[in-house]
Amino acid sequence: MGKRFSFALGATDGQARTGVISTPRGDIRTPAFMPVGTAATVKAMLPESVAATGADILLGNTYHLMLRPTAERIDRLGGLHHFMNWDKPILTDSGGFQVMSLGALRKLDKDGVTFKSHIDGSRHRLTPERSMEIQRLLGSDIVMCFDECPALPADRDRIAASMRLSMDWAARSRAAFGDRPGHALFGIQQGGLDPELRAESAAALRAIGFEGYAIGGLAVGEGQEAMFDVLDFAPGQLPEDKPRYLMGVGKPDDIVGAVKRGVDMMDCVLPSRSGRTGQGWTRRGQVNLRNARHADDPRPLDEACGCPACTGYSRAYLHHVIRSQEMIGGMLLTWHNLHYFQQIMAEMRAAIAEGTFATWESGFHALRAAGDIEPV
Template sequence: MSAIPFNIAASDGAARTGDLVFPRGAIRTPAFMPVGTAATVKALYADQVRATGADIVLGNVYHLMLRPGAERVARLGGLHTFMGWPRPILTDSGGFQVMSLSALRKLDRDGVTFRSHIDGSTHRLTPERSVEIQRLLGADVTMQLDECVRLPASREEIERAMLLSVDWAERSKAAFGAPQGRALFGIVQGGDVADLRKVSACKLVDIGFDGYAVGGLAVGEPQETMLAMLDETVPALPWDRPRYLMGVGSPDDILKSVARGIDMFDCVMPTRAGRHGQAFTRFGKINLKNARHADDPRPLDEASDCPALRDYSRAYLHHLVKAGEILGMMLLSWANIAYYQHLMYGARAAIAAGSFADYAASAQEGWARGDI
């Protein structure tokens, strides 16, 4: 039994809604976690993020171990105090960034040695060190270190990385111990090979974790492949533990994954799009760079309770984007995080009402309009 309660209040098909309860607060599921990679959700204040309805944010071991350093954050009171976020934080183990950002890396059975993308300094990350860093940061949800393989890849390469990740999962659990009020999630790997996904899931369940993540997707493969892997993986995971799809994604990806039983999501998409002049709304994605918005006095969504969506005209936002003003990036990032949280609020309500399929179909009608 996990020390972290996960209460499933209602289900609608495979979709379910509930909450994951930590001493710092409950995470209402399905949940979208804004990405605060380097101890900040880019272009937003922590209280703005909370006001959108977010219950949890994500930080990253790779970036924080390099700058400012986990030991320094611990001396300063931990990540919650450091970034002014009193609610739960999930920390990604750093494995994906080591594989994707490091200029030089050498992988072996014990861990990975890599060169910093910041200053070229050499570092060593093992399952035990990753867990230690996350403890120093004060993470509420710790992720095991894993190896994420770029797709496409051969079956042999995918299987090798999956089995190594399972070995690292066992070591991560041993290093984590049994702290009160904190959770450890295992990460299912297996690329785009269905039977390897099932093997990975079953091995992780045998080890036993507080929650289970599905990793190694949303890395450029078609949506159909991602959904097919979920169809194979989710049934092998325990019903009574949370399921987290890492790095996903678009609103369409999220709702199709909720329909398959996923509870938690994270993605840089809403803030990255905001910094590049794009807004996510219930009417579709709006490209504020387009000249058609230059004389439009309407807000992005007059019915929203988020000031960024409700109180600023499209003409003004277009002006800020074209002028390269920082405020434009801030407002659109705020608007996008608010929209994602509204999407999840609606999903939770629809599951509780038994109308999730209708809710998802209605949302998709808006997105079908494409960029406007």
């Protein structure tokens, strides 16, 4: 693969921006939403169905894949793209977040983390070097630095120590990543809600040098207002000519608010997880298809949506298969949710290019505030 990784900035409208991330496996239109394929699958979806929703890239999970089926096995079987039948770009996280959130009996030291598997209790060691090795074996196009993310709220000293440890690990990740043309390494800014700590982190990352920069340590319980407060300054602390990735976000209004503040990439399990529990995300907000009000409703979930769930099935049918715990219920709603999230991204890209983002945003919020259509 001769093509290198690059980012070209397109139009801007306020802080919102469009662009294209070019990789050997294809282009990623930004702002981009990345569906989460935790264990080498976006749950309830075929890879070609994920692509049909408009996704240019998806996310794989280092922690889960290193435990099962193991990175070494995936490498022997031809790499993650071949293994899961997805030929577009893949971003892999570093494993750090899951070690913190799932790793019972974990032990953190300056060198890395020792933890027990949530699957079988086996002991594992994850360091910046091992995280880079695992992600190389997986063959992902965008690799994330290994970092430590404290849950909020936490006191300033704890957040500062954690951020500085993450910056040491970022330098070690960069060294271990080596020279891999066509692949990119992203650094992760930490620092909680503190502008000074965020600035210190951004300066450390810039000094190391990365192909892209993530804003980490948000969407961990601080609430939307606090997150937006950070996003009012954090993206501007990162290089303007590189992609900015907000990790683990989010709900549609979180995504719109992040793009408004200069974010280029996001990921979240929400559209797929919600779909499996009977929740549909629509232009009019969230709809719970389990509710009895839908039992006799012949109308589609969203009459303006072109996804298979909305073009082929009624609310009554979706209600029936969700309540009956039929597999197709989760499949159709996941497809709808992912389609809707990609539709939001496409509409925002168009609005930014046309210089009408503020108008689009007010329409987006107005329709959501109006709520779901009246019952039959």
